[in-house]
Amino acid sequence: MKKYGIRFWFIQSFIMMGLICSLIFFVGLQIYIFNTQKPLLDISMTFWLTLYILVILLLVGAYFGIRGSYLIKGRLTDIYLFISTLRSGKLSERIPNFEKDEIGLITEELNHLAEYIQEQVHSMQRLADEKSSLAQTAHTAAVMEERQRLARDLHDVVSQQLFALSMMSSATLRMFDINKEKAHAQLKEISEIAAKAQGEMRALLLHLRPIQLTDDSLCDGVIKLIQELKGKTNLDFQASIDEIEHISKATEEHLFRIIQEALSNILRHSHATKIKLTLTEKENYIYLFIGDNGKGFDPQIDRVASYGLKTMRERCEEIGGIFTIRSKENEGTYIDIRIPRTGRV
Template structure:
């Protein structure tokens, strides 16, 4: 039995009880009247007859009005139920018609207003999704263009110039090797040094281009993999200890991974370091990242050599609410300290 049938039965029961109560009330009233008028001869038979006749008439009327009222009410409730079903199926343009101004009419009008509101919200969400998609596409294009320009600039400023120097030195060595082997030997040492430096530059660029997707790993596993690859491809000695990196948000993991990646890239390209220490620990509501190297160092105020990479790391740290600090001194290495609230 559905809810509308239950309502119909309730209405029929209400009208039936009203008819029975009215008949009983009439019977009692008639008995009191006959008793007070001292007409005992016809009191019982007449009262029973009139009561039965009244009960029959009231029952017929209760069935008629009960059916009529319940049919109208059932139809209006069915309309509201159908309207809700249409909304749930996604047909937000549907509306329920109601000319009555009773409670069901007010409910139907409110449901129409609600459908209009939902329809407008859906349109707004679709518009926002389109705008977000367009902005994401533009941002991706701008990021790709910026990265291409940066890589082109880095290649021109470092590897391209080093390759040019290698070409010039190797030509000079070929000319000197026949009549001045000592000079040729010195030139070849310069060639080897520049080639080693160019190799470091290329490894740093390839490290920077390494995808940040953690591929289902947590950040600790991804960093261990990254460091293992660097140890296999370079002579750099890396000491690492990663603690307190559990339950980080995806955004924090991504930025933290990129900061460490950028710092290693800078070390490979500029520091001439042989040893790097990377540690993390959680203490008093903060995750602290510490990176140090034993390289040549630089003046953080005057040097522009690594300003782009350092600025990028600082911006990433600020985006996750962290505090980024760097200390460096010529011939004494570089030290990076990052504190992130977790």
């Protein structure tokens, strides 16, 4: 079914009003002629006079319909753009309100709603600060749990890969003089398993870094992390890291762990050679972008690797941020994060 906009509805209403008024005028003339002994107008004259009135009313109706529709549509467009702005995370924006009619009341309520949402985001960030303070008291338990998780990962992944390398290398040595082609194929497979085990080990070592940044700022911590990976991998980093001022400790820690998790996923799964990382601050928002040129994936398909993505999304939402991921097979993965800055230290 074809849908018409509010402009068409306005013009149609005014034109219909012109038609109805012209019809009433014509009927009134006919009643006048019928009830008058010597009418001043005949039927032909009433027809042309009605036609003239109809044209005038149609033109006037079309003019006021277009004018009214522009006014109403313009104000509704402002409301639509404001709602889209709120949805994108820019909670500090407000829509100007010059009228006190029904649309003006809707605009005023939307501004109140934006203020309420912004207060809720600040409350979430305050709760994140409190959560960070409580987390430090449970640091010992968290360290033990992390060690157990790493031990399980080492046993389930790296240990099995090393065992497979040992078995395959022994078998390759025995068959090297018998079937060199098969031995060459197995050596190639051994090389691939070793590279995968190396990536897993680097990702696990990445998680061994302390959760807190201690005396380092977020900028310094991220730069050290990148320099460490540059020295241990062949990854090409394109990094732009700005110093973020007036940022809470909880937000710093969450962003640092998000970056750690993203780099860990790249080491484990992407087979990427280039990574672009941007951390900047603009207009009271902190922007984080992490992209790679790896094999990518379909975000709609649930995978085991998506556990890391869920963790990053949860950390982002805990501090009131917006988490967006774009990926396509053989075209890399790109993560955009925007977090409102509270101004608290």
